[in-house]
Amino acid sequence: xxxxxxxxxxxxxxxxxxxxxxxxxxxxxxxxxxxxCHNPETWxxxxxxxxxxxxxxxxxxxxxKSYFGNDGGVTFSGGEPLxxxxxxxxxxxxxxxxxxxxxxxxxxxxxxxxxxxxxxTDLVILDIKAVKEEDYKKITGQPMLRFNKFLQACQxxxxxxxxxxxxxxxxxxxxxxxxxLKEYIKTIKNVEKVELLPYxxxxxxxxxxxxxxxRLEGVKDMDEKRCKELENLLLS
Numbered sequence: 001x002x003x004x005x006x007x008x009x010x011x012x013x014x015x016x017x018x019x020x021x022x023x024x025x026x027x028x029x030x031x032x033x034x035x036x037c038h039n040p041e042t043w044x045x046x047x048x049x050x051x052x053x054x055x056x057x058x059x060x061x062x063x064x065k066s067y068f069g070n071d072g073g074v075t076f077s078g079g080e081p082l083x084x085x086x087x088x089x090x091x092x093x094x095x096x097x098x099x100x101x102x103x104x105x106x107x108x109x110x111x112x113x114x115x116x117x118x119x120x121t122d123l124v125i126l127d128i129k130a131v132k133e134e135d136y137k138k139i140t141g142q143p144m145l146r147f148n149k150f151l152q153a154c155q156x157x158x159x160x161x162x163x164x165x166x167x168x169x170x171x172x173x174x175x176x177x178x179x180x181l182k183e184y185i186k187t188i189k190n191v192e193k194v195e196l197l198p199y200x201x202x203x204x205x206x207x208x209x210x211x212x213x214x215r216l217e218g219v220k221d222m223d224e225k226r227c228k229e230l231e232n233l234l235l236s
């Protein structure tokens with residue numbers, strides 16, 4: 001029986017989801033409930049979006065191969081791509097057959113054979129929600145166990161990592177948080193890039209459309225200049 005993936009959407013010319021120009025595949029389903037999530041429409045694993053086989057998806061991706069150049073490729077994002085491990089793995093294998101660079105944009109909270117998935121992944125873009133258990137649970141509603149397991153798998157396979165954290169006013173925009181993050185990152189190898197992303201309210205209207213309570217009501221966009229200052233502190 002052929003594997004089918006549940007794809008929320010695709011972006012054919014992505015510029016912020018890894019190096020170069022990238023075809024970005026947003027897979028449906030996420031078990032985290034991050035306070036600041038701006039894609040709540042990707043949460044429900046059972047919601048039927050576009051059902052597609054790995055072969056048909058790769059046919060679509062290959063049409064854009066000439067735009068990728070030396071740096072670009074395909075990025076599997078979400079939702080959480082690790083919640084569809086069989087589909088993800090088959091897509092990654094087919095990409096490598098086509099000599100297409102692969103990236104995984106993930107919070108590291110899924111299941112499946114991480115070792116096999118990472119074997120066909122060139123870059124992991126890892127979202128670090130928090131570095132302390134209590135903060136992580138407050139932000140995501142989940143314990144850190146699965147995140148830690150995935151990060152350990154990345155370390156064992158020496159995967160290249162880009163690390164990201166969303167900075168939210170009143171939640172993690174303190175210098176103390178940044179210094180804790182800095183110490184945490186020192187324990188991780190193969191880190192190529194670290195970014196702090198300013199919190200935005202662009203997804204608030206989606207909560208109203210889906211009749212979901214937005215828990216950061218009244219929190220304004222993170223000041224981009226202040227976010228940059230915190231990033232400079234992190235990288236200094």
